[in-house]
Amino acid sequence: MPFTYEYERPSLTVDCVVFGLDETDLKVILIERGVPPFQGKWALPGGFVKPSEPLEEAARRELQEETGIEQAFLEQLFTFGDKDRDPRGWTVTVAYYALVKLSDHRIQATTDASDAKWFPVAAIPALAFDHEKIFRVALERLRGKVRYQPIGFELLPEKFTLTQLQKLYETILRQDLDKRNFRKKILSMGLLLDTNETQQDVAHRAARLYRFDRHRYEELRQKGFNFEV
Amino acid sequence: MPFTYEYERPSLTVDCVVFGLDETDLKVILIERGVPPFQGKWALPGGFVKPSEPLEEAARRELQEETGIEQAFLEQLFTFGDKDRDPRGWTVTVAYYALVKLSDHRIQATTDASDAKWFPVAAIPALAFDHEKIFRVALERLRGKVRYQPIGFELLPEKFTLTQLQKLYETILRQDLDKRNFRKKILSMGLLLDTNETQQDVAHRAARLYRFDRHRYEELRQKGFNFEV
DNA sequence: TCAAAAGTGTTAACCATACACCCATGC
DNA sequence: GCATGGGTGTATGGTTAACACTTTTGA
Secondary structure, X not given: OOEEEOOOOOEEEEEEEEEEEOOOOEEEEEEEOOOOOOOOOEEOOEEEOOOOOOHHHHHHHHHHHHHOOOOOEEEEEEXXXXXXXXXXXOEEEEEEEEXXXXXXXXXXXXXXXXXXEEEEHHHOOOEOOOHHHHHHHHHHHHHHHOOOXXXXXXXXXXXXXXXXXXXXXXXHHOOOOOHHHHHHHHXXXXXXXXXXXXXXXXXXXXXXXXXXXXXXXXXXXXXXXXXXX | OOEEEOOOOOXXXXXXXXXXXXXXXXXXXXXXXXXXXXXXXXXXXXXXXXXXXXXXXXXHHHHHXXXXXXXXXXXXXXXEOOOOOOOOOOEEEEEEEEEOOHHHHHHHHHHOOOOEEEEEHHHOOOEOOOHHHXXXXXXXXXXXXXXXOOOHHHHOOOOEOHHHHHHHHHHHXXXXXXXXXXXXXXXXXXXXXXXXXXXXXXXXXXXXXXXXXXXHXXXXXXXXXXXXX
């Protein structure tokens, strides 16, 4: 037992709320715990921060180790330190939320890490620790932020149709949007690059594929432009 | 040395960026450090979290102990855990930002805690640890949030004039606003209660005093209303 | 030829902006 | 009576919201 301190210190963990989007649902990835406490229960991916490890790096590492996810938009969410959140004692967790392109990660997450599974946000099981609370805070943050920051694109493939984008907002915000007005607004921002490609293998008229222009967004943002859906 | 652990653990601290507003400036309170490290340097008020102490409670306690401030709007800002932020070793800090009514606190902070002083945000001295970074993040957060959440009122006395409110936004956002348009917009939200009182002892026509109607704001917010200046 | 989704314009209501003068008060 | 800030209205342009049909494609 080599680590001795004059004052009591907390354990430090990171936890990640990873969102993905498929054709019908907004989903979150959960891990079935193999060890106590809460053995057999579902939990957010996460774990202990290594000594002097940057927090975001720890979050990325745990994500990789537990779900196989390597590329993700990741942002700090909130730090939870309440007394009884971990039965093992004083444990503080820095929570992150992540947005991934489900099209890329769907397979990995259910094969490499066989105990990881995607759940629709409307059907989350009982979770270990205070992870339900963390999940709720993350969902609230996502719903609030997606409106006025262009983070929704992180949930779509590189190339996407306007209908996919519209459905994304409809799913996350739980409200229908008018197709014509949505297209007008989005296109008028000048943030989408037309790839001049179209969908393949669809049983109807193929839609144009667009790409989000990050570089242009940065330019506009610096000039005071505010993204808003 | 009674606390021994199998794995290395970080020290845990809280730090507070406390904003106040006077006639001319947005200000932040700083503490002159009396002990190493960074003895003699200015720093954000803050200190070690006690075992199992809720994080927000720790922030409020440190604020009280170091500045005498007891009533403040307090919100978690960000958690900083980079390797070299504290020369004593691995130290993670949960940063908060606070908004106080300077009219109430101006005296306390410069008497009770004689080493606490208010600095205009445009003239912050070199700070201890990574506190400059924390301060910048806090200022950015305040500027972003004040536009679309009614937190500005936390910086004003209970009863305030429309001109005071307008000046608040002009100071924080660093841009001038049109008086007539500002009044129209603010009053049309229906969030201000006319106290039917007026300023006293002013050498010109006395302005009406208003009060922010928190209750009404909650009602409207639940119906989907979005505050925006 | 049918089904399924893509794509497209106009109008009316509302909201944001720009802008200048009179009013009340204390000194 | 003058200096200081308080308080007020209108017109214009731009933005948002409501709304329905035609086009393309593959099966």
